[in-house]
Amino acid sequence: MRGTPVNGNLKGPRIRRVVASAVALAAAMGLASCGTSGPSGSSADSSAKGLTMWALNDQTILKESVDAYNKDHPDEKITLRLFANDDYKQKLRVAFGAGQAPDIFFSWGGGALNDYVKAGKVDALTAAEANTDRFTPSVMQSATFDSKVYGVPANGLAPVVLYYNKKVLADAGVEPPKTYDDLLAAVKKLKGKGVTPLSLAANSKWPTLMYLEYLLDRQGGPQVFSKIASGDAAMWKDASVTKANQYLQDLSKAGAFGDNASSVGYDQGASTALLYTGKAAMEVMGTWEYANIAKAAPDFLKKGDLGYTALPSLSGGAGDPKSIVGNPSNFLSLNSSTKHRSAALTYLKDYVLDGSQVDAYLAAGSVPPVKDLESKLAAVKSSSDKAWLTFVYNLVEKAPGFQLSWDQALPSDQADPLLTNTDKSFLRQISPADFGVNMSKAAS
Amino acid sequence: MTVTVPARRRGGRATGTGLLMAAPALLLFGLFGLVPLVGVAALSLARWDGLGSVGWAGLANWSSVLTDGATWQALGLTVKVMAVSWLVQTPIALALGVFQAPRGRVRSLFAVLFFLPLLLSAVAVGLTWQALLDPSFGIGATPGLHWLAKPLLGSPELALYTVVFVIAWQFVPFHALLYQAGIRQIPTALYEAAALDGAGPVARFRHITLPQLKYTMVTSSTLMLVGSLTYFDLIFVLSGGTGGPGTATRVLPLAMYITGFQAHDMGRASAVATLLVVFGLGLSLLTTRLSGFTRMDSRQEGM
Numbered sequence: 011m012r013g014t015p016v017n018g019n020l021k022g023p024r025i026r027r028v029v030a031s032a033v034a035l036a037a038a039m040g041l042a043s044c045g046t047s048g049p050s051g052s053s054a055d056s057s058a059k060g061l062t063m064w065a066l067n068d069q070t071i072l073k074e075s076v077d078a079y080n081k082d083h084p085d086e087k088i089t090l091r092l093f094a095n096d097d098y099k100q101k102l103r104v105a106f107g108a109g110q111a112p113d114i115f116f117s118w119g120g121g122a123l124n125d126y127v128k129a130g131k132v133d134a135l136t137a138a139e140a141n142t143d144r145f146t147p148s149v150m151q152s153a154t155f156d157s158k159v160y161g162v163p164a165n166g167l168a169p170v171v172l173y174y175n176k177k178v179l180a181d182a183g184v185e186p187p188k189t190y191d192d193l194l195a196a197v198k199k200l201k202g203k204g205v206t207p208l209s210l211a212a213n214s215k216w217p218t219l220m221y222l223e224y225l226l227d228r229q230g231g232p233q234v235f236s237k238i239a240s241g242d243a244a245m246w247k248d249a250s251v252t253k254a255n256q257y258l259q260d261l262s263k264a265g266a267f268g269d270n271a272s273s274v275g276y277d278q279g280a281s282t283a284l285l286y287t288g289k290a291a292m293e294v295m296g297t298w299e300y301a302n303i304a305k306a307a308p309d310f311l312k313k314g315d316l317g318y319t320a321l322p323s324l325s326g327g328a329g330d331p332k333s334i335v336g337n338p339s340n341f342l343s344l345n346s347s348t349k350h351r352s353a354a355l356t357y358l359k360d361y362v363l364d365g366s367q368v369d370a371y372l373a374a375g376s377v378p379p380v381k382d383l384e385s386k387l388a389a390v391k392s393s394s395d396k397a398w399l400t401f402v403y404n405l406v407e408k409a410p411g412f413q414l415s416w417d418q419a420l421p422s423d424q425a426d427p428l429l430t431n432t433d434k435s436f437l438r439q440i441s442p443a444d445f446g447v448n449m450s451k452a453a454s
Numbered sequence: 455m456t457v458t459v460p461a462r463r464r465g466g467r468a469t470g471t472g473l474l475m476a477a478p479a480l481l482l483f484g485l486f487g488l489v490p491l492v493g494v495a496a497l498s499l500a501r502w503d504g505l506g507s508v509g510w511a512g513l514a515n516w517s518s519v520l521t522d523g524a525t526w527q528a529l530g531l532t533v534k535v536m537a538v539s540w541l542v543q544t545p546i547a548l549a550l551g552v553f554q555a556p557r558g559r560v561r562s563l564f565a566v567l568f569f570l571p572l573l574l575s576a577v578a579v580g581l582t583w584q585a586l587l588d589p590s591f592g593i594g595a596t597p598g599l600h601w602l603a604k605p606l607l608g609s610p611e612l613a614l615y616t617v618v619f620v621i622a623w624q625f626v627p628f629h630a631l632l633y634q635a636g637i638r639q640i641p642t643a644l645y646e647a648a649a650l651d652g653a654g655p656v657a658r659f660r661h662i663t664l665p666q667l668k669y670t671m672v673t674s675s676t677l678m679l680v681g682s683l684t685y686f687d688l689i690f691v692l693s694g695g696t697g698g699p700g701t702a703t704r705v706l707p708l709a710m711y712i713t714g715f716q717a718h719d720m721g722r723a724s725a726v727a728t729l730l731v732v733f734g735l736g737l738s739l740l741t742t743r744l745s746g747f748t749r750m751d752s753r754q755e756g757m
Contacts, residue, residue, distance in 0.1 A: 099716075100715040100716070103504050103505065103715070103718060104504065104715075106504075106505055107504045107505055125503070125505060125718070126505065128506075129503075129505040129506040131505060212608070212699070213607070213608060213693075213694045213696075213698065213699070214694050214696075215694070215696055215698060269589075269604075269605060270589035270590060270603075270604075270605045270608060271605075271608065272605050272607075272608030272609065272610075272698075272699045273587065273588060273589050273605035273606065273607045273608030273609075274588070274589075274590070274608070275584065275694045277694070278581075278584065278585060278588070280588055280590060280591060283590075283591065284590055289590055422716070422717060422718050423503075423717040423718060423719055424717075425716065425717070426712050426713075426716050426717050427717075429696065430696070430698075430700065430701055433696070433698055433699060433700050434700045434701075437610060437699055437700050439610065439700050
């Protein structure tokens with residue numbers, strides 16, 4: 011009997027020579043390709059006639075603005091490509107690096123957009139070119155660098171608010187918390203009732219970060235983070251950062267997030283479901299959650315069981331309880347190497363958040379960041395939507411500050427250490443003071 | 455290195471034909487294996503954020519990667535995944551292989567069923583298990599299974615083992631298939647002779663099946679070890695792309711991805727990637743050397 015033929019030995023001198031020459035060839039080709047395909051000279055990826063635009067695939071209303079534009083401009087159409095949230099940022103980055111980037115792209119503003127601005131990949135827009143004066147000024151700040159505007163807001167305001175299940179709170183005899191101490195007291199009562207007090211998708215990490223953003227803003231005021239965002243790494247070691255982490259860990263220690271939070275991911279909708287199924291009493295989340303709930307549990311909304319309020323105040327904190335954190339808006343920016351600048355500007359100026367877009371956003375329960383919205387708000391038909399929209403509009407109007415999410419505000423190389431340390435602080439793997447120490451190390 | 459290559463040469467012709475026949479494979483390997491490798495090695499000496507221009511960094515990336523505790527923690531986790539995976543998968547795969555090897559309708563039915571996980575993409579497997587392991591809405595919510603309602607993927611102590619379990623669920627079928635094939639190649643004459651000599655099933659398994667499967671085991675182990683060194687997609691999906699909770703499942707390939715594509719530090723990520731290549735190469739050389747795989751003499755000498 012014979013064994014199976016074996017071809018595993020790469021040992022003979024002959025083969026070694028072949029491999030060596032292949033390596034040499036490969037090296038030569040590698041060098042050659044380094045010379046030609048460097049990240050220089052990127053040109054927008056577009057067919058001869060039209061433009062391309064990239065956005066996230068949940069932006070269905072934004073898509074309508076592209077459709078409207080295409081109807082009016084059949085010779086220079088926009089091809090819209092929609093992507094899933096998770097890998098969009100990476101895709102965009104790689105596309106820019108490879109010179110395959112779209113003419114118009116969607117972003118969160120802040121530090122991530124500033125990366126592109128600093129690399130010269132984005133064109134500044136003058137007020138006249140894109141009619142930027144129609145937007146809420148506090149929102150425009152997220153896309154303004156060196157007092158130049160690099161993006162046009164493209165969807166609704168997204169401050170973080172506290173949602174609650176009215177029925178669950180009533181059953182436990184708890185009022186919606188107005189202060190942090192109320193919140194802790196509510197946590198104890200709700201835990202006694204066997205429900206998770208606060209639904210948190212800690213597996214996704216960024217929902218946990220919302221707590222730190224809010225707690226630091228209440229504790230230290232907005233200037234602490236604005237100093238950090240402007241590059242002052244030592245500010246991470248400020249006492250208020252430690253205190254904010256302390257408050258987060260206190261909540262966690264009190265069982266506010268239940269036993270399973272670290273297994274819950276946001277994208278699967280589990281944290282939302284916990285709230286509307288009554289397994290959890292409250293959730294801290296961005297305003298987009300309203301539309302998610304309306305879609306996943308319309309009956310819950312219809313029964314009027316969904317409550318929402320501003321994040322609780324913190325006694326002894328330096329921050330203003332009217333301040334908000336979250337995402338002011340998403341932005342559309344212009345690739346500086348586009349060959350269709352005027353067409354892109356036409357789209358940004360006349361089609362993004364125009365009258366019909368504003369109506370569509372309001373109908374979907376989202377407040378677009380445009381000025382003088384009162385009359386439109388008053389005209390909203392559904393009473394539950396109207397109450398919600400007015401709540402969000404007033405929250406933003408009255409807010410002295412609107413802090414952009416830290417993971418968007420900071421340069422992207424700090425986003426991962428930030429999320430990882432937030433998670434570790436939440437899991438109490440590091441002490442409240444360690445958070446600041448680790449972050450200042452990562453930032454410097 | 456025990457193979458002696460014949461010294462005789464019949465001019466350049468034999469070499470030429472050999473080269474010619476190997477050319478397509480070598481070309482593909484060179485183009486998609488070696489070229490990127492050289493590019494990555496070069497990039498590990500550069501500073502590049504993926505957007506701006508590439509700058510020279512010298513050995514800065516290397517010194518920062520090698521002195522960073524996170525790198526070594528990630529490497530430790532990788533080794534742990536490797537070792538635990540091997541310990542979990544090998545006995546199960548061997549047992550399944552032994553079960554599947556004899557012909558029979560029930561056995562082939564089971565063999566097909568066992569094989570199914572391998573046909574699914576890692577992302578599908580990851581998302582499915584993530585949903586199943588959700589403590590509030592997953593299997594833990596089934597009456598009678600409430601003891602499973604634990605943060606299996608969320609607890610820093612359990613997450614890595616949960617990940618290893620899901621990896622095993624997907625890859626045990628493949629290794630079972632290897633063992634099945636290996637067992638089917640063992641001549642029945644050996645078993646018949648042993649049975650005549652009065653060897654029981656356990657003795658036959660220990661003295662015939664296991665020794666005859668030596669090279670199957672080496673192959674399977676090498677694939678398993680090197681595979682788990684670079685294992686990425688399932689861990690990425692199961693941890694929500696973060697290697698969390700905390701950094702409890704951030705293995706080296708995931709750390710590389712996060713450095714490169716989330717922190718946009720291509721230079722450092724390339725240094726980590728080069729480290730991975732070196733470890734992988736070392737590991738496969740080591741396993742083949744230690745196990746005598748390179749000699750690969752027949753296990754059926756004298757038959």
